[in-house]
Amino acid sequence: MLVVEGLTRRFGTLKAVSDASFVIEPGAFVGVIGPSGAGKSTLLRMINRLVDPSEGVIRFGNENVTALTGRDLRRWRRRAAMIFQQFNLVGRLDVLTNVLMGRVATVPAWRSLTGLWPEDDKVVALSALEQFDIGSLAAKRAEHLSGGQQQRVAIARAMVQEPELILADEPIASLDPRNTRVVMDALLRINRHFGITVLCNLHSLEIARSYCDRLIGMAAGRVVFDGAPVQLTDALARDIYGLDSEQVLDGSARAPEPRVRAGAFGEAAVA
Numbered sequence: 001m002l003v004v005e006g007l008t009r010r011f012g013t014l015k016a017v018s019d020a021s022f023v024i025e026p027g028a029f030v031g032v033i034g035p036s037g038a039g040k041s042t043l044l045r046m047i048n049r050l051v052d053p054s055e056g057v058i059r060f061g062n063e064n065v066t067a068l069t070g071r072d073l074r075r076w077r078r079r080a081a082m083i084f085q086q087f088n089l090v091g092r093l094d095v096l097t098n099v100l101m102g103r104v105a106t107v108p109a110w111r112s113l114t115g116l117w118p119e120d121d122k123v124v125a126l127s128a129l130e131q132f133d134i135g136s137l138a139a140k141r142a143e144h145l146s147g148g149q150q151q152r153v154a155i156a157r158a159m160v161q162e163p164e165l166i167l168a169d170e171p172i173a174s175l176d177p178r179n180t181r182v183v184m185d186a187l188l189r190i191n192r193h194f195g196i197t198v199l200c201n202l203h204s205l206e207i208a209r210s211y212c213d214r215l216i217g218m219a220a221g222r223v224v225f226d227g228a229p230v231q232l233t234d235a236l237a238r239d240i241y242g243l244d245s246e247q248v249l250d251g252s253a254r255a256p257e258p259r260v261r262a263g264a265f266g267e268a269a270v271a
């Protein structure tokens with residue numbers, strides 16, 4: 001169980017996340033929604049400890065995540081795998097090696113540096129790729145793959161870490177509608193088949209509603225909604241998204257405003 005209590009992160013005078021509290025049960029698929037700048041990425045990054053909280057506590061089971069340092073912190077990052085919008089693969093390396101990078105903490109450094117990975121690890125990595133229908137791409141350079149294929153490689157790399165929690169930071173923001181579905185289906189499969197808890201930042205309200213068991217809505221750093229997708233009425237969504245609500249609820253109504261990342265909201269209409 002993931003417990004977040006009074007979590008706050010300040011950047012100067014700005015509270016990017018302000019007094020966030022919630023509990024996530026094992027095996028849940030939770031979407032974090034909200035307009036650009038609401039604090040969604042900062043929240044996920046704090047849980048992975050890529051960003052240190054200014055105040056508050058993160059607990060996972062009996063572990064006080066906020067207090068971890070050194071080796072214990074590295075161990076936590078293996079248990080809480082991150083997936084990023086830009087995939088974070090090494091483009092010039094082949095797909096299998098990219099997935100094997102998820103095993104780097106479990107093998108001696110000389111093996112990963114020389115590329116002499118244990119056969120067992122190669123089998124695990126290949127089977128992870130096959131889970132997501134991309135086993136045939138194992139020998140290809142990662143940079144030659146489509147965005148959707150690269151994100152599935154990133155998910156396979158996260159899987160071979162054997163995480164208990166997946167933190168996906170806008171995993172579909174760079175993808176077209178078809179690949180959006182493919183990647184969300186891959187995350188759902190991990191969740192349903194392996195029981196791994198997924199916490200996923202999403203710009204698209206439609207995708208969040210159709211994939212997640214529960215939604216956490218953020219606005220201006222605060223958690224302003226926490227409930228099942230059916231509880232998120234259009235009126236509540238308008239409150240959360242403010243001026244962006246027309247794009248979120250009905251992207252076809254008008255062209256996106258010329259604002260940073262406004263295009264990502266358009267996914268709601270076309271996905």
Ligand SMILES: Nc1ncnc2c1ncn2[C@@H]1O[C@H](COP(=O)(O)OP(=O)(O)OP(=O)(O)O)[C@@H](O)[C@H]1O
Nearest residue numbers: 011014016034035036037038039040041042043261
């Ligand atoms: N390293 C940083 N230094 C200063 N300000 C930051 C930093 N990281 C985030 N912020 C600010 O904190 C606020 C929340 O940012 P965050 O990226 O968490 O929001 P978000 O909801 O994920 O937005 P988006 O959907 O656009 O990614 C924003 O105002 C952002 O400019």
